[in-house]
Structure formats: structure tokens, C-alpha cells
Amino acid sequence: MMIEDVKLSIRHRAQRNYERQFDERNRVQTDGIVTLGRLTIESPNKNMGSEYVPSPGRLIEHAFAHLPPDLREYTFIDVGSGKGRILLHAALHDFKQIIGVEFAAELHAISKQNIAAFSAANKHHPPISGVLGDAIDFIIPDGKCVFFFYNPFGRPVMERVLENIAASYRQEPRKIYFMFLSLKHERGNDADANRELLERQAYLRPLKSWNANRGAWIKLQFGSHKLTMYETADAGNPIKRRQRGANGAAASHLE
Numbered sequence: 424m425m426i427e428d429v430k431l432s433i434r435h436r437a438q439r440n441y442e443r444q445f446d447e448r449n450r451v452q453t454d455g456i457v458t459l460g461r462l463t464i465e466s467p468n469k470n471m472g473s474e475y476v477p478s479p480g481r482l483i484e485h486a487f488a489h490l491p492p493d494l495r496e497y498t499f500i501d502v503g504s505g506k507g508r509i510l511l512h513a514a515l516h517d518f519k520q521i522i523g524v525e526f527a528a529e530l531h532a533i534s535k536q537n538i539a540a541f542s543a544a545n546k547h548h549p550p551i552s553g554v555l556g557d558a559i560d561f562i563i564p565d566g567k568c569v570f571f572f573y574n575p576f577g578r579p580v581m582e583r584v585l586e587n588i589a590a591s592y593r594q595e596p597r598k599i600y601f602m603f604l605s606l607k608h609e610r611g612n613d614a615d616a617n618r619e620l621l622e623r624q625a626y627l628r629p630l631k632s633w634n635a636n637r638g639a640w641i642k643l644q645f646g647s648h649k650l651t652m653y654e655t656a657d658a659g660n661p662i663k664r665r666q667r668g669a670n671g672a673a674a675s676h677l678e
């Protein structure tokens with residue numbers, strides 16, 4: 424067996440066990456891949472949507488440790504929340520509220536069942552709600568937020584969603600975190616383009632503590648995934664927009 428195969432088998436086994444135990448403990452069912460073709464989706468963006476593949480919850484738990492220790496003022500939003508696995512992980516932390524946005528009616532229905540079962544199994548947790556609809560129509564909540572994306576859609580949709588968030592930030596400059604997850608060797612979808620869009624948002628900077636300090640064990644276990652995190656600069660700073668001049672050189676100005 425090649426060393427890469429050994430690594431892969433360690434990753435798969437560790438992740439599968441963790442997710443199975445999470446589902447059993449909370450009496451939910453978040454596993455399994457679901458393609459979107461036959462699902463009820465009232466959106467012109469259906470063809471740009473990624474199929475349902477749940478995130479590795481344990482990796483997201485590691486990343487949560489890099490958010491501020493007191494999350495009571497933060498709303499957590501999973502954009503493209505599927506069966507709701509990451510909503511339930513977020514619910515183990517003290518967020519102000521947790522919201523999932525999902526455009527496939529069948530996945531939204533499963534996430535509602537999962538939220539109800541999770542609530543029965545865990546008496547104390549933040550309010551969790553699911554919104555059925557397209558992410559581009561989602562109204563950005565006031566106040567501090569953490570946005571989570573598991574590469575849910577193509578670049579044109581990502582662009583619209585990021586415009587909505589930037590407009591909300593312009594209205595109310597505040598602390599916002601972004602978590603963007605994708606599979607490392609994904610092809611034929613817009614993971615790199617979406618990440619680049621995030622990196623071009625001049626009001627965001629990489630969350631250094633996460634991007635620099637992942638330990639070797641996390642890299643070994645989750646080497647198939649790439650998770651990058653971003654944060655707004657200190658609240659109160661106006662958005663700095665980068666523009667290309669006639670000669671193609673990047674220039675910045677305050678809006």
C-alpha cells in the first residue's frame with residue numbers, strides 16, 4: 424500500500440466514525456450525497472448549485488475554535504445548508520442564533536426534521552431556523568455574523584451573495600467572519616473562482632490564526648479539504664475597494 428493510500432484510509436475511517444457518532448448521539452441523519460437533478464428547486468440558479476455533500480463536522484469544530492471565545496453576539500449562517508449538519512455543529516456553541524438557507528425543498532424538509540430531533544436530544548442550544556429559498560434572496564441579518572459556505576454554487580451566484588453581504592456591511596460596518604470550504608482537487612466547479620472572489624473583497628483579510636496554525640494531525644486527517652477563513656477589519660472602517668486602473672494596476676480607494 425502506498426503512503427498516500429494509508430493516509431486516505433486513516434482520513435476516511437476517522438471521519439466516518441466521527442460523523443456516525445455525531446448523528447447517533449443527536450438522533451439525526453445528515454449523511455449521504457444527494458444530487459439536485461430531481462429535487463424541487465424553484466430557482467433559476469438550480470444548474471449552478473452543488474449537490475448535497477455534508478461537511479466534515481470535526482474539521483469545522485477545529486475551525487470554530489479560531490472564532491472569538493464569546494459568540495453570544497454572533498449569528499451563524501450556513502449558506503446552502505442541505506440536511507443541516509453544520510447548523511447542528513454550530514448549535515453546540517453559544518451563537519446568538521443559527522440560520523440555514525437551502526433552496527431544495529426536500530433537503531430543507533430533512534433539515535427541519537434534524538433540527539427538531541436535535542432539539543429533543545439537546546435541551547439547551549441557541550435558536551436554529553431554516554429558510555427555504557435561494558441564497559441570493561436571503562436577507563443579511565443585522566449585527567455580527569459568521570458566514571459558512573461549503574462551495575455551494577457557481578461564481579455568478581457567489582458574486583451576488585457577496586454583493587448583498589458587502590452592502591449590508593456598508594450600512595452597518597461590523598465584525599463578520601467567513602468560512603469557505605471546498606474539496607482540494609475539485610474540478611468543473613467554481614471553488615477556486617469563489618475563493619478568489621472572497622479574497623478580492625477589500626474589506627476582508629485572511630484570519631491568520633486559522634490559516635497559519637493548523638497542526639499536522641488536522642492536515643493529515645482533512646488533507647482532502649481546503650478551508651479558508653476571513654474576517655472584516657476592525658468594525659467602523661469603511662470598505663476599501665480595489666479597482667484596476669487603465670494600465671491594469673490595482674489601486675485602492677475608500678468608499
Ligand SMILES: C[S@@+](CC[C@H](N)C(=O)[O-])C[C@H]1O[C@@H](n2cnc3c(N)ncnc32)[C@H](O)[C@@H]1O
Nearest residue numbers: 472476477478503504505525526557558573575
Ligand atoms: C456542498 S452542500 C453543503 C451542505 C452543508 N452546508 C454542509 O456543509 O454540510 C451545498 C448545498 O447548497 C445548496 N445550494 C446550492 N445552490 C444554492 C442556492 N442558490 N441557494 C440555496 N442553497 C443552494 C445545495 O442544495 C446543497 O444542499
